[in-house]
Amino acid sequence: MKNSLGNVYQRRNDELEYLKMHKKCSIAQLLDHFKVSSTTMNRDLALLVKKQYILREYGQIIWVGDLYQEPEILNLSAQKYQNRIVELAKNYRSIFVNASPIAAELIETLSQFTELKVITNCVPNDHSINSAQIVYLGGYLHKNHNYSFFAGDLVLKNLKLMSAEASFIYATGITEKMFTTQTLEQSLIDRTMVENTEVSYFWDGNFTIKNRGNFMISKRTTNTQVIGL
Template identity: 25%
Template sequence: MLKSERKRFITDKIREENTVSLEELTNLLETSESTIRRDLDELESENKLRRVHGGAERIASLQEELSNQEKSIKNVQEKMAIAKEALAQIDEGDVVFIDAGTTTELLVRELTFKQVTVVTNSIHHASKLVERGIQTIIIGGFVKQSTDASVGQLAVEQIKRLNFDKAFLGMNGVDENFFTTPDLEEAVIKQLIIENARKAYVLVDNTKLSQTSFVKVTGIEKASVITNKSLNVLTKNLKEKTEVMEV
């Protein structure tokens, strides 16, 4: 098969299934791993896909956002390690904000402190926290179906009045300068949370590094990043501008 035909096959496969593994492509195209790797590298340089460990994935649009259900099945082990590192940053007596999201949901599952107060904009998180007997304050507002996050002016006004010892947030994109997210209203909420926290942590698995979404939340120097180890060159650059905790 010609290189152009292989590359067309790969891009069609990515378009249909969103992700593809190196092993699968090697079997389907009946060629060597080294050949497929070169094809994937070329397609990445052409901005046709994004290379990930063991294969490649479709490049998301700036405004694309997966639902919590879709996010929950991706990179679970990495997210669990990130959540445990986040847990280690919480002290007894802290007032903590925990953002809506799948990685922060794992932090909620791990949280066993009784002498903490947790503020959250997630109905799902609030329910789990109350079950554990943890003092919980829930932010009101319009609930976004896809992410379970309370957004809008009511949420903004409530958050403006509160201060936090620590805040833990998810994010869709982290580049050399900014944290980004697809949604304008969620961006406002996240920015306020970071501003009102003595210490803010952004919890992202390394697939979010070097990614950019539609709306800038704030500069990366405003929060520490907790992520899993990555060969991504951005990690090195981030460490020059903010604290990066790799697990």
């Protein structure tokens, strides 16, 4: 049976986690652990080499992904971005908000606006928030080094059944041509949010306007805007 795109992304993330934990292994070890064909594994590894997560050397797979760390967002910058997003969000009746280091706190603030529907894959800080206007997409829990988010097929399935007037997307890389992020799964979720809204606002939290993440979310178009401070 053909794997769904969400399952492919999940497998590749599992491969990333395995390689990150073991640091060095052989293709035979990967094939034995993940129970996939050599063709599939070589295709996955080629992508990870291209994205500079691993090196292939004399039959060994070597993890080098720790050379990159997602930038931290300074508290002052985080508060300024949150204020800007809240001001923009108040102009809409429904929005998507992707996971980010400030998303949980942002959602808590947005829950005060009873006319605004917020759809998100972030993990809430305060599980007592029970607003009918806040929709958590569910899925399995994926952990980044400084925040967590819901991912997988359930998130994508739910997103494709929904629409919103605008999306607010945290990106770890912004260039003149595109917006990018650091994980396979988040890029697919973010892309689906962008495709289901008329306008998308991007922010990166660390002024890395010329930086580029490993996985594209969207190209820059007339329907995408960058939130500056």
